Amino acid sequence: MTAGSIFLASFLAAGVEWVEAFTIVLAVALGIGWRRAGGAALAALALLAALTAASGGVLGLWLDTVWLQAAIGALLLLFGVRWLAKAVARLAGRLPRHDEEVELARALSALERSERHAAWLVAFQGVLLEGLEVWLLVVALGFNEHRTLAAAAGALAALVVVAAAGALARAPLRRVPENAIKFTVGAMITAFGSFWTLEAMGGAGAWPWGEWSLPALAAFYLLGGLAVAAGLRRRAAATVEP
Amino acid sequence: MRSLAKLLVGDRRNLAVVALAVLLAGALVASGHAALAALLFPLALLAGVGWLAAG
Numbered sequence: 001m002t003a004g005s006i007f008l009a010s011f012l013a014a015g016v017e018w019v020e021a022f023t024i025v026l027a028v029a030l031g032i033g034w035r036r037a038g039g040a041a042l043a044a045l046a047l048l049a050a051l052t053a054a055s056g057g058v059l060g061l062w063l064d065t066v067w068l069q070a071a072i073g074a075l076l077l078l079f080g081v082r083w084l085a086k087a088v089a090r091l092a093g094r095l096p097r098h099d100e101e102v103e104l105a106r107a108l109s110a111l112e113r114s115e116r117h118a119a120w121l122v123a124f125q126g127v128l129l130e131g132l133e134v135w136l137l138v139v140a141l142g143f144n145e146h147r148t149l150a151a152a153a154g155a156l157a158a159l160v161v162v163a164a165a166g167a168l169a170r171a172p173l174r175r176v177p178e179n180a181i182k183f184t185v186g187a188m189i190t191a192f193g194s195f196w197t198l199e200a201m202g203g204a205g206a207w208p209w210g211e212w213s214l215p216a217l218a219a220f221y222l223l224g225g226l227a228v229a230a231g232l233r234r235r236a237a238a239t240v241e242p
Numbered sequence: 243m244r245s246l247a248k249l250l251v252g253d254r255r256n257l258a259v260v261a262l263a264v265l266l267a268g269a270l271v272a273s274g275h276a277a278l279a280a281l282l283f284p285l286a287l288l289a290g291v292g293w294l295a296a297g
Contacts, residue, residue: 074264077264078252078256078257078260079252081252081256081259081290081294082252082256082294084291085256085292086295088291088292088295089294094296197264198267198271201264201268201271202276205276206280207280208280217284220284220288221288221291224284224288225288228288228295231292232296
C-alpha cells in the first residue's frame with residue numbers, strides 16, 4: 001500500500017472512532033459545559049500521549065483493551081442509567097423540573113458538583129478508550145506496511161476534522177432545554193455503556209450491526225425513555241382520578 | 243472514599259439495576275445466546291430505568 005492509501009485508510013477508520021469520542025464529549029458538554037468536557041478530552045489525549053511516549057510506542061502491543069472496555073462500559077452504564085432515570089422521572093412529573101433559566105445560570109454551582117465530576121470522568125474515559133482504539137489502528141496499519149508516519153498523520157487529520165466540525169455544532173446546541181439535554185445525555189451514555197459492556201463480554205460480533213448498533217441503541221433508549229415517562233404519567237393520572 | 247464510590251456508582255438501586263442487567267447479559271453470552279443478550283440487555287436496562295424513575 002502507498003503512503004497515500006495508508007493515510008486515507010487511517011483517516012477514515014480513526015474518523016469513526018473520533019466521532020464516537022466526540023459524541024461522548026458533546027453529550028457531557030451539554031451537561032457540564034464545553035470548557036470542562038473539552039478539558040477532560042484533552043486530559044485523556046495527554047495521558048494517551050504520555051503512555052505512548054513512556055512505553056516507547058509499544059503501548060498497543062501489550063495492552064488488553066477488553067478489560068478496559070468492560071470497566072469503562074460498566075461505569076458509563078452506572079452513570080447513564082442514573083441520568084436517564086432522573087430525566088424520565090422529571091418528564092413524568094415525579095421529580096420537580098429545574099427552572100431552565102436558573103439552572104443554566106447556576107450550572108457551575110456546588111449543587112450538582114458530584115454529577116459534574118462524574119460527567120468529567122465519563123468524557124475522560126470515553127476519549128481515552130476511543131484514543132486507544134485509534135492508537136491500535138495506527139499500529140496495525142503503520143507497522144504492517146512500515147508506514148507509521150502516514151497512519152499517524154491520517155489519524156491526527158481525522159481528529160482535527162472531527163474537532164472542527166464539533167466546534168461548529170456548539171452554538172445551536174446551547175439553546176436546548178436542560179431536561180432534554182439530560183435525557184439525551186443519559187440515553188447516549190447508556191448506549192455507549194451497553195455497547196462496550198456487551199462487546200467486552202461477547203467479542204466484536206456481539207452486536208448484530210457492529211458499530212451501527214450504537215445509534216440504534218441511543219434511539220432505543222431515547223424512545224423507550226419517552227414511552228416509560230408517558231406510562232408513568234398515565235399511571236399517576238389514573239391514581240389521582242377517583 | 244465513600245463519596246468517591248457514590249460518585250462513580252450512584253446509590254444501591256442504581257447499582258442493582260446495572261449489576262442485574264450485566265449478569266443477565268453475561269449469563270446469556272456465556273451460554274452461547276449472544277444474539278438474545280443483544281436484545282435483552284438494553285430491554286433490561288430500560289426496565290431498570292423505569293423502576294428507578296418510578297421509585
